Amino acid sequence: MTAENIPAGYSYDEQLPPSPVDEDRLSELLTNVMWSDADAPALRRAGEILSPRVSDILDVWYDFIGSTPHLVSVFRGADGEPDAEYLDRVRGRFEQWVIDVCTREFDSQWLAYQEEIALRHHTTKKNTTDGVDSPSGHVPMKDMFALIVPVTLTIRSFLEEGAEADDDVEAMHQAWFKAVTVTLVLWSRPYAGDLW
Amino acid sequence: MTAENIPAGYSYDEQLPPSPVDEDRLSELLTNVMWSDADAPALRRAGEILSPRVSDILDVWYDFIGSTPHLVSVFRGADGEPDAEYLDRVRGRFEQWVIDVCTREFDSQWLAYQEEIALRHHTTKKNTTDGVDSPSGHVPMKDMFALIVPVTLTIRSFLEEGAEADDDVEAMHQAWFKAVTVTLVLWSRPYAGDLW
Numbered sequence: 001m002t003a004e005n006i007p008a009g010y011s012y013d014e015q016l017p018p019s020p021v022d023e024d025r026l027s028e029l030l031t032n033v034m035w036s037d038a039d040a041p042a043l044r045r046a047g048e049i050l051s052p053r054v055s056d057i058l059d060v061w062y063d064f065i066g067s068t069p070h071l072v073s074v075f076r077g078a079d080g081e082p083d084a085e086y087l088d089r090v091r092g093r094f095e096q097w098v099i100d101v102c103t104r105e106f107d108s109q110w111l112a113y114q115e116e117i118a119l120r121h122h123t124t125k126k127n128t129t130d131g132v133d134s135p136s137g138h139v140p141m142k143d144m145f146a147l148i149v150p151v152t153l154t155i156r157s158f159l160e161e162g163a164e165a166d167d168d169v170e171a172m173h174q175a176w177f178k179a180v181t182v183t184l185v186l187w188s189r190p191y192a193g194d195l196w
Numbered sequence: 197m198t199a200e201n202i203p204a205g206y207s208y209d210e211q212l213p214p215s216p217v218d219e220d221r222l223s224e225l226l227t228n229v230m231w232s233d234a235d236a237p238a239l240r241r242a243g244e245i246l247s248p249r250v251s252d253i254l255d256v257w258y259d260f261i262g263s264t265p266h267l268v269s270v271f272r273g274a275d276g277e278p279d280a281e282y283l284d285r286v287r288g289r290f291e292q293w294v295i296d297v298c299t300r301e302f303d304s305q306w307l308a309y310q311e312e313i314a315l316r317h318h319t320t321k322k323n324t325t326d327g328v329d330s331p332s333g334h335v336p337m338k339d340m341f342a343l344i345v346p347v348t349l350t351i352r353s354f355l356e357e358g359a360e361a362d363d364d365v366e367a368m369h370q371a372w373f374k375a376v377t378v379t380l381v382l383w384s385r386p387y388a389g390d391l392w
Contacts, residue, residue, distance in 0.1 A: 032342035146228035
């Protein structure tokens with residue numbers, strides 16, 4: 001990443017407060033999703049295939065969100081209509097997230113940024129990163145979670161299109177599903193408090 | 197289902213309080229998971245394949261939970277050790293859940309029972325159905341959600357083993373993934389309150 005193409009509001013590499021989720025809890029989450037030694041290289045390889053395609057991937061996801069009124073409503077501006085600049089800024093980070101899921105180490109810095117993303121969905125920090133005066137004060141947890149299905153299923157064709165003869169598409173897809181599940185679970189932390 | 201084989205504590209067909217989630221919200225959730233007209237018959241067919249295998253399926257899931265200390269810990273009895281009777285009673289309902297996911301209509305009664313299951317994971321009703329004096333007062337939301345991965349991935353081989361020549365395993369598996377996601381999202385409702 002060069003300075004020119006850092007997405008607006010992206011702060012992964014900045015000094016972040018540590019996540020309240022420690023690496024022992026992360027290890028338990030990885031156990032829950034049956035994470036195995038084979039998943040790490042499969043996810044890295046998925047990243048090589050998906051990284052050049054992030055704009056196409058976001059086209060698919062934004063078409064889906066944009067055509068679904070209760071989903072796009074979290075992007076409303078002060079006038080109650082979808083805010084194009086807000087959508088655009090989030091899109092840049094969403095693209096970067098695809099790359100980060102596949103390429104970043106699952107370490108304390110990764111946990112810290114997942115917590116930052118969590119807070120940006122929750123009432124704690126929604127709208128602040130992008131300076132939006134939105135009537136939507138949080139992303140409903142149910143919608144955030146349910147998007148695990150489109151985010152998992154739609155990635156398959158991108159993996160198939162980019163796979164070479166010795167790639168295992170099923171292994172890459174399962175590693176993606178597992179890693180996305182862990183990130184979504186981490187993003188749900190502020191919603192559930194002590195019961196998380 | 198005959199009177200003799202109703203699982204302990206199973207109350208789907210009893211008079212239940214209506215869910216706070218109405219059918220409009222359910223419709224939105226089904227949109228989120230890209231539910232389509234083709235999913236309903238695929239899920240019904242999956243039910244025909246999975247229903248005779250629920251004991252084998254639960255063997256797989258209980259092996260996984262039983263061998264994972266932080267997961268089995270929610271089944272502790274008063275002595276701090278896993279409570280065999282508690283595990284056994286939940287297992288009966290878990291088996292029935294597999295059948296219900298595939299065969300029940302997604303209507304207000306279905307919503308009411310998903311809410312009942314939600315409350316049985318949450319502090320509201322954990323342990324009461326089975327009369328357990330457990331030091332575990334709730335199922336952590338993160339663990340409940342992350343189990344979407346084993347519950348989705350492990351079902352594939354059962355579908356493959358039971359499929360006939362004209363069955364579409366991929367379609368059945370996707371319908372299962374979508375339906376399971378909706379149920380887990382509904383079970384998370386009490387954890388997030390107004391932010392759900």
